[in-house]
Amino acid sequence: xxxxxxxxxxxxxxxxxxxxxxxxxxxxxxxxxxxxxxxxxxxxxxxxxxxxxxxxxxxxxxxxxxxxxxxxxxxxxxxxxxxxxxxxxxxxxxxxxxxxxxxxxxxxxxxxxxxxxxxxxxxxxxxxxxxxxxxxxxxxxxxxxxxxxxxxxxxxxxxxxxxxxxxxxxxxxxxxxxxxxxxxxxxxxxxxxxxxxxxxxxxxxxxxxxxxxxxxxxxxxxxxxxxxxxxxxxxxxxxxxxxxxxx
Amino acid sequence: xxxxxxxxxxxxxxxxxxxxxxxxxxxxxxxxxxxxxxxxxxxxxxxxxxxxxxxxxxxxxxxxxxxxxxxxxxxxxxxxxxxxxxxxxxxxxxxxxxxxxxxxxxxxxxxxxxxxxxxxxxxxxxxxxxxxxxxxxxxxxxxxxxxxxxxxxxxxxxxxxxxxxxxxxxxxxxxxxxxxxxxxxxxxxxxxxxxxxxxxxxxxxxxxxxxxxxxxxxxxxxxxxxxxxxxxxxxxxxxxxxxxxxxxxxxxxxxxxxxxxxxxxxxxxxxxxxxxxxxxxxxxxxxxxxxxxxxxxxxxxxxxxxxxxxxxxxxxxxxxxxxxxxxxxxxxxxxxxxxxxxxxxxxxxxxxxxxxxxxxxxxxxxxxxxxxxxxxxxxxxxxxxxxxxxxxxxxxxxxxxxxxxxxxxxxxxxxxxxxx
Numbered sequence: 001x002x003x004x005x006x007x008x009x010x011x012x013x014x015x016x017x018x019x020x021x022x023x024x025x026x027x028x029x030x031x032x033x034x035x036x037x038x039x040x041x042x043x044x045x046x047x048x049x050x051x052x053x054x055x056x057x058x059x060x061x062x063x064x065x066x067x068x069x070x071x072x073x074x075x076x077x078x079x080x081x082x083x084x085x086x087x088x089x090x091x092x093x094x095x096x097x098x099x100x101x102x103x104x105x106x107x108x109x110x111x112x113x114x115x116x117x118x119x120x121x122x123x124x125x126x127x128x129x130x131x132x133x134x135x136x137x138x139x140x141x142x143x144x145x146x147x148x149x150x151x152x153x154x155x156x157x158x159x160x161x162x163x164x165x166x167x168x169x170x171x172x173x174x175x176x177x178x179x180x181x182x183x184x185x186x187x188x189x190x191x192x193x194x195x196x197x198x199x200x201x202x203x204x205x206x207x208x209x210x211x212x213x214x215x216x217x218x219x220x221x222x223x224x225x226x227x228x229x230x231x232x233x234x235x236x237x238x239x240x241x242x243x244x245x246x247x
Numbered sequence: 248x249x250x251x252x253x254x255x256x257x258x259x260x261x262x263x264x265x266x267x268x269x270x271x272x273x274x275x276x277x278x279x280x281x282x283x284x285x286x287x288x289x290x291x292x293x294x295x296x297x298x299x300x301x302x303x304x305x306x307x308x309x310x311x312x313x314x315x316x317x318x319x320x321x322x323x324x325x326x327x328x329x330x331x332x333x334x335x336x337x338x339x340x341x342x343x344x345x346x347x348x349x350x351x352x353x354x355x356x357x358x359x360x361x362x363x364x365x366x367x368x369x370x371x372x373x374x375x376x377x378x379x380x381x382x383x384x385x386x387x388x389x390x391x392x393x394x395x396x397x398x399x400x401x402x403x404x405x406x407x408x409x410x411x412x413x414x415x416x417x418x419x420x421x422x423x424x425x426x427x428x429x430x431x432x433x434x435x436x437x438x439x440x441x442x443x444x445x446x447x448x449x450x451x452x453x454x455x456x457x458x459x460x461x462x463x464x465x466x467x468x469x470x471x472x473x474x475x476x477x478x479x480x481x482x483x484x485x486x487x488x489x490x491x492x493x494x495x496x497x498x499x500x501x502x503x504x505x506x507x508x509x510x511x512x513x514x515x516x517x518x519x520x521x522x523x524x525x526x527x528x529x530x531x532x533x534x535x536x537x538x539x540x541x542x543x544x545x546x547x548x549x550x551x552x553x554x555x556x557x558x559x560x561x562x563x564x565x566x567x568x569x570x571x572x573x574x575x576x577x578x579x580x581x582x583x584x585x586x587x588x589x590x591x592x593x594x595x596x597x598x599x600x601x602x603x604x605x606x607x608x609x610x611x612x613x614x615x616x617x618x619x620x621x622x623x624x625x626x627x628x629x630x631x632x633x634x635x636x637x638x639x640x641x642x643x644x645x646x647x648x649x650x651x652x653x654x655x656x657x658x659x660x661x662x663x664x665x666x667x
Contacts, residue, residue, distance in 0.1 A: 048622050076624035088619040092637030102623035
């Protein structure tokens with residue numbers, strides 16, 4: 001599904017990704033772990049197409065399509081979803097309007113019919129109930145005045161509605177208490193299946209006890225330095241990233 | 248004989264000499280004196296230049312050069328009108344009341360002139376003086392004590408003419424104790440003709456009365472609108488002004504509001520939506536003259552192309568105005584590197600127990616917000632539209648009347664569609 005080869009990228013003229021090779025097959029959840037500054041968030045932004053993250057070499061294909069050639073909105077329509085580490089506040093944009101506009105834009109991109117307000121509300125309410133989100137979060141401005149946990153749940157709600165084939169979760173666990181972490185993880189796990197893949201980016205092993213990965217990769221200094229099974233996460237937790245690089 | 252009309256202040260004075268004996272009320276000595284005083288005041292001040300502090304950011308030279316003259320339109324000319332937005336509409340064409348086009352029997356200044364001695368104000372501001380020199384007509388409306396007049400629409404149309412026309416309507420609105428009125432004022436004109444629309448509003452809100460005044464300035468692309476509102480609000484009364492500046496080439500929306508009785512309230516909100524070649528200036532003077540009054544101002548300007556926006560807002564809190572609650576915010580969104588915004592907030596406070604705040608921001612669309620929307624599949628153009636609308640939202644949310652809100656939304660939508 002996702003194939004990254006020799007990917008290099010720079011930000012503000014500084015090279016951050018120094019040759020990433022990574023393959024996430026359909027139906028698998030892979031974790032990327034690494035210390036601060038290793039390039040984890042840069043990788044997620046490069047895959048989502050953020051301005052200022054300049055690809056200087058290598059390729060990233062998604063279902064055989066050159067992902068890097070697409071506009072961010074086209075990547076979303078193709079089925080890539082980035083759950084932000086720091087969800088952005090949009091004062092003046094109602095959450096319901098935002099969610100419906102996004103959902104219909106993605107549905108249009110996929111050649112599906114748009115949902116009217118009633119159909120949308122029914123769907124959104126059902127998903128919100130699963131995520132234990134109060135209904136008034138639909139009426140508020142997007143992420144405006146949301147707690148850290150509410151913002152992350154709002155990310156998971158967007159993911160549940162947009163039903164991506166590939167979810168990239170950028171430190172979704174940061175700032176979450178254990179209850180919110182469980183709810184967010186349940187949201188991700190509910191999407192797991194033969195046609196869903198995820199790249200779970202995290203600093204800590206904690207999240208991976210709830211979202212159990214098929215593979216774990218260690219990103220350091222802009223390269224994948226080690227890959228292994230889910231037990232690698234526990235090993236890193238015990239011995240630290242320094243040992244991972246040495247091994 | 249040269250056919251070229253003199254421009255600038257001299258031109259207006261010259262035309263005043265020629266017209267004054269033919270204007271309505273030329274047989275009323277008090278009005279003749281009022282017009283003569285206004286002409287003397289205008290002669291002394293001239294058309295404001297940028298050397299005058301209140302006009303520092305708005306250059307009237309294009310107006311001075313245009314040589315505007317009185318409109319030539321016939322008083323019964325056929326006019327194409329847009330669909331009415333409220334059930335009751337009063338129509339003015341080239342500054343003159345058109346009962347035949349109106350759906351309710353409003354009184355007009357022109358009709359009642361002999362009765363209006365002492366009711367026509369003679370403000371000192373140069374554009375208002377110009378209006379005093381030339382006004383022919385305007386809406387004359389009194390809402391009786393305790394009456395709720397609902398929502399009315401005032402449509403002002405400038406007709407196409409071969410020479411640059413200047414029209415100067417004078418509107419006088421009075422709400423007696425506890426009366427209520429919502430008024431939607433729309434100004435339109437030909438897209439390809441130069442003209443000047445220079446209305447003056449006299450608004451008087453008595454104790455406990457409430458006037459919501461929504462103004463849609465949608466003049467033609469070559470039109471000038473220089474409007475001045477004078478409002479006074481008595482104890483417990485409310486004056487809400489929302490002005491949308493989306494048309495015209497050179498526009499000024501000047502508001503003078505005085506909170507003259509305890510517990511009076513004033514909201515002045517507005518949006519300026521400017522495209523290439525447009526200049527719009529919002530200038531407000533809020534005079535807190537009584538204790539326990541509240542004022543709120545939120546102005547938003549969106550600028551595209553080579554356009555220029557101006558906001559000047561002064562809040563004066565007099566010594567008697569204890570426990571004043573004043574707030575002023577003015578924000579601009581620059582969508583082009585050629586656009587320019589000038590802001591000048593001013594607080595002048597003489598009372599000691601006062602809560603007054605003001606702020607101003609000028610910025611571009613937020614790149615993080617734009618990326619967030621696009622990462623959710625929303626195409627860039629649609630994402631930009633959403634963010635511009637969100638930017639305007641804070642100014643709009645005070646307009647609760649559904650007819651007014653719908654009209655505003657429609658006008659903003661129309662501007663956006665035209666400029667994308």
